[in-house]
Structures are given as C-alpha cells and as structure tokens.
Amino acid sequence: MPVSRLSRSLLILVLLAGMPSLVRAAQQPAEPLPLPASGVLGVEDAQLVPEFWISRLEQPDAVVLTPADIQAANARLLRLEPSLHDLAALPDTLSRQAVLGWIGGVSRLPGDPLFDEEGQRYPAAMAAGWQQSLALDRVPERVTPRFGLIVRRAPLRTFPTELRAFAAPGDVDIDRFQETAEFPGTPVAVVHESADGRWLFVLSPRYAAWVQRDFVALGARAAVLDYATRTPFRIVTGARVESVYTPEVPQVSRLEFDMTTRLPLATWLAPDQPVNGQTAYAAWPVTLPARGPDGELVFQPALIRKNADTADGYLPYTRANLIRQAFKFLGERYGWGHDFDGRDCSGFVSEVYGSLGVLLPRNTSRQAASPGLVHRSFGPGDGHAARLAAVQALQVGDLVFIPGHVMLVIGHLHGQPYVIHDVAGMRYRRADGTLADIKLNAVSVTPLLPLLFNDGAPLVDRMTSIVRVRH
Structure with a gap:
C-alpha cells in the first residue's frame, strides 16, 4: 500500500490491444495479443494451468534459496522491518x-x-x-x-x-x-x-x-x-483445508486453515488411539488451540485428512513450486483485507511465498519499500527507457509494485512478462479504438505490457518498486 492502506489493489488496469510502442521501444518482437471470448486480453485457457508456465522454464525445480538462506533472510527482515x-x-x-x-x-x-x-x-x-x-x-x-x-x-x-x-x-x-x-x-x-x-x-x-x-x-x-515453534508440524500448502468434522469437540470441527497455517502434530497421542471418536490412521492428528470456559487457552487434538493439501514442512523454494502455489488461488474472489474468506493482492503474494517459508510484510507499502528486502525503487528521476528495460528483465517470482498494488511474475509470452495477481479489473482498447471494461475481481493471469495506469500514463512510469526474493 504505497500511498495509503485504503488504496490497496483498487486500480483498474488499462491495456491496449496488440503490441504498441511500449514493446517496440524495448525492441521486443511485436506479437498481437489474442482476444478470447472472455474478453481477458492476452490470456487463453492453456495459460490458466501452472504447467504451461513451468514447461517454459529451464531447470524449474532448481532450488532458488536453501532453508538456511531463507532463515537468514527472514531474520534480517524481522530485524529491519518496522511493521x-x-x-x-x-x-x-x-x-x-x-x-x-x-x-x-x-x-x-x-x-x-x-x-x-x-x-x-x-x-x-x-x-x-x-x-x-x-x-x-x-x-x-x-x-x-x-x-x-x-x-x-x-x-x-x-x-x-x-x-x-x-x-x-x-x-x-x-x-x-x-x-x-x-x-x-x-x-x-x-x-x-x-x-x-x-x-x-x-x-x-x-x-x-x-x-x-x-x-x-x-x-x-x-x-x-x-x-508457534512446535515440531514436528504440517504446513497447509493448499489454498484452504479444513479439520475433520467432530461432534465431540465442536470448537475444532471443520475449522478452515488457509495456506501457510502451521499445524503442530499431536505426537503425544498413541498411533492406535482414536481422536474425537475417529481412527487417525488416514489423517494427521494435530494439536489446535481452543478457548476454555473463561476464554483461557486449552489445546485439543483434531484430524487433518492425509489427502488434504499439506506438507511435512515448508516447500522447497523453486520456481516450479512458486508458480504451482500461486495458481492454487486462481479464480478466488478478491477479498480486501482477507474479507470474504479470501485475500487481497499483498495477502496473496505473502501467502504464496509463505508456503515456501519466506516471510514478507503484510501490506504492499511495506513489501515495496522494506529495508529488509532486495528491491529496486523507482522515482521521478527514472526515465521511461530505464523502467521499461527493468520490466523486460523481470524474472519468475519477481514482485512488481505500482501505487496500491503488487503483481507476481510467472513468465514471458508474446514478447512480454505475464503476471498473476489479485486485482479488481482491466480495461483495454479494442482495434476500433473503443475501450473494453473487464471486471476481474479475482486472482487472475494477465499480461504486464502494455498496461496503462489510471491516469493514462504507461504502467512502467508508475512503478514504485521491483522486489526480487533472492540473495
């Protein structure tokens, strides 16, 4: 949220059909963007699965940061980031x-x-x-x-x-x-x-x-x-999982857990001991906090099915994992401040990275400018050509910030970067010069170029920062 917390993700993206002068200026091949029946310029059904983007990468399963690297980066962020x-x-x-x-x-x-x-x-x-x-x-x-x-x-x-x-x-x-x-x-x-x-x-x-x-x-x-530090534990790696229904302990029955939730295993239970009236052999017994009669902290066992989307630790930080995790939210309705049981743009990227063990600040303003992250900031002195060159050099996993919004780069296609982001909508100019308004209001895949900001300026001229989660 670079301007204020009330500006988060409210922008309307404006796209021009085809590949205009922005791309030519970067000396990229001019390729027309497809316009499917959905009206979402540049995006066809094949692009809505993670393997489409993963298959275009060299060594997609190579580890970007080791667990030790991530631990050191998180400690640095915790030390330097005031939020x-x-x-x-x-x-x-x-x-x-x-x-x-x-x-x-x-x-x-x-x-x-x-x-x-x-x-x-x-x-x-x-x-x-x-x-x-x-x-x-x-x-x-x-x-x-x-x-x-x-x-x-x-x-x-x-x-x-x-x-x-x-x-x-x-x-x-x-x-x-x-x-x-x-x-x-x-x-x-x-x-x-x-x-x-x-x-x-x-x-x-x-x-x-x-x-x-x-x-x-x-x-x-x-x-x-x-x-908060108990081991062993399960990490929720799906968009959302829930605990098994149990009438015996309603407080822990069908609880919802979003991606990144850490669930300590109930190792104090015997393997053959039923949990809340149910066998545990096909589920993970976990320990959950609950409120006692006076609001005091008590712990209750619960079950998470073994076929639910969880892992025995944070996923390795690879580009393939990053893309797969992001696409698990594709189509989820936008939820300002995690409203509607969803999330907003900064919540989306922080939970995707969080499933890999990488800590990010909660809001876009801090993600974009935190002294604890590796970023390139842009100001009035940065010309259009330099900004455009930075955009064309984007890599998978980079975070691109404009006022009130953040986007996650997933690859290149049609001579430009593509992003996945939780966004309100997009507008683009049709071949006849008229504007088409497309309300997205969801986690969506879109091209990054050629975008215009709300005031009609090229999007690259309104970038505030690019964050690269690397060394």
Whole structure:
C-alpha cells in the first residue's frame, strides 16, 4: 500500500490491444495479443494451468534459496522491518506511548464520508463513538502485555466494531474498517481493550489491529510462544483445508486453515488411539488451540485428512513450486483485507511465498519499500527507457509494485512478462479504438505490457518498486 492502506489493489488496469510502442521501444518482437471470448486480453485457457508456465522454464525445480538462506533472510527482515513484531522479544512491560502509537497507526478515520451497507451516510456522532470505543484514556503509563493464540480465522479491524464502512453508496466490496485476518494458531500479544471489553488490540507477527475477544484464547506467554515453534508440524500448502468434522469437540470441527497455517502434530497421542471418536490412521492428528470456559487457552487434538493439501514442512523454494502455489488461488474472489474468506493482492503474494517459508510484510507499502528486502525503487528521476528495460528483465517470482498494488511474475509470452495477481479489473482498447471494461475481481493471469495506469500514463512510469526474493 504505497500511498495509503485504503488504496490497496483498487486500480483498474488499462491495456491496449496488440503490441504498441511500449514493446517496440524495448525492441521486443511485436506479437498481437489474442482476444478470447472472455474478453481477458492476452490470456487463453492453456495459460490458466501452472504447467504451461513451468514447461517454459529451464531447470524449474532448481532450488532458488536453501532453508538456511531463507532463515537468514527472514531474520534480517524481522530485524529491519518496522511493521513486523518479534513477540518473543517484547519486554515484560510496554510504555503508554508505544501502545498509543500502535493504536493510532491503524485507528484513523478517513477524511471522506463513510456509508453503511444500505448506502446511508454514517453520522458524525457515530464516528465520535468509534473514537470513544478506543478507550485511550485507560492506557496506563506501563502496559503488561498478555499473550494468546487465534482459535479460528479472525478479522482484524480498524476500530473495535463489526460495522462495515464503505466509501460510496453501493460500493460494498471494500470494507474500509477491514485490515487483515489472522489464521488459527497465530500468536498475538494483547496490549489494550476496547471500552466495552469485547475487543482486544493485538500485535501479531505481521500486524497491529483490533480483534474480537472470542477469537483469542489467552494463556501463559511461554505456552503461546512454544506453540508457534512446535515440531514436528504440517504446513497447509493448499489454498484452504479444513479439520475433520467432530461432534465431540465442536470448537475444532471443520475449522478452515488457509495456506501457510502451521499445524503442530499431536505426537503425544498413541498411533492406535482414536481422536474425537475417529481412527487417525488416514489423517494427521494435530494439536489446535481452543478457548476454555473463561476464554483461557486449552489445546485439543483434531484430524487433518492425509489427502488434504499439506506438507511435512515448508516447500522447497523453486520456481516450479512458486508458480504451482500461486495458481492454487486462481479464480478466488478478491477479498480486501482477507474479507470474504479470501485475500487481497499483498495477502496473496505473502501467502504464496509463505508456503515456501519466506516471510514478507503484510501490506504492499511495506513489501515495496522494506529495508529488509532486495528491491529496486523507482522515482521521478527514472526515465521511461530505464523502467521499461527493468520490466523486460523481470524474472519468475519477481514482485512488481505500482501505487496500491503488487503483481507476481510467472513468465514471458508474446514478447512480454505475464503476471498473476489479485486485482479488481482491466480495461483495454479494442482495434476500433473503443475501450473494453473487464471486471476481474479475482486472482487472475494477465499480461504486464502494455498496461496503462489510471491516469493514462504507461504502467512502467508508475512503478514504485521491483522486489526480487533472492540473495
């Protein structure tokens, strides 16, 4: 989110049919882009499977970064990136100033009016109530953080409210109070409560925002941090898997786990011991956090079917794995801040890389500019030719940033790079000069060139950064 958190992935991409002067300027062969019945310029059905792109690569299974390389890169990012929180390194007490800084960093009202789901404008008194619910006057001079684990997919919010807020009447896709979501087993540090006590302000490893108390099981600091590092474990490598249905323990029945969720194995169970009334021989017994009668942290066994898309560790970082992981989300509806049980552009790329063990910041603004990542930044002094040359030199796995959006490069075709990204839509000029508007609103494959930004400028002239997840 290079401009603001409200700009994430809202751009409309504008494409010109054929291969215009942008590509000729880069001395690439001019190839016309196909225009299928879908209207998605440059993309035919054959391109919608990962093997199409993998087959075009040399040594697609070569390891790009070893586990040791990734561990070192993650440690560097955690040390240098201010949006990340090393919960294990938090002191026993925090200053009031630090807590107010975290809350103030997210709980800000936009300057423009906000509307409810019926298209009615929220009155000023409502906004005042949201501010009062923060209970900032109750933050003491020294705060002792409490610790907990997320027990089910949990929305993290701008303010401690379930009310949805939209920028315009009828624009109900983008809830301005939705920040992100955390998955079961994510550790959090609780540093404040809302005025009514129903909401907690938490630090997760990659975010700081409000979450409903019922999504968090509070426990001893050591127990919470230990759970996040337990071995052995399974990593969810599919877009989404769920635990086996169990009426005996409803809290862990059919829980959804998104890609990157880490599930410690329940090694304390005997191999022939039934789990929640069911044999475990065809499933992985895992340990899940749950809430006790008073919201305290308890652990429950559950089952994940062995034919579900999980792995016994992070996948090797190869270009083939990266492409396969990205395509597991193809066609998923766009979900601002992980809304609609989906994800947005920065959530998409961070979970794809996360399944390989690679840590990225949560939002595009930090992904694009983090001092902990290898990136090339672009500014007013970078001319069109230099930007275009950088685009034509893109490699599989590179992340391309423009204001409010990130794209993942998957290969080259028709003389230009192609990307997969979670995006609102695209527009392109037909042969007769008219504009075609295509609403994508999903994880989609598109060509990168020739794109125009919202203001009509070539996309390459609006790039803010290219990040290459390498040494």
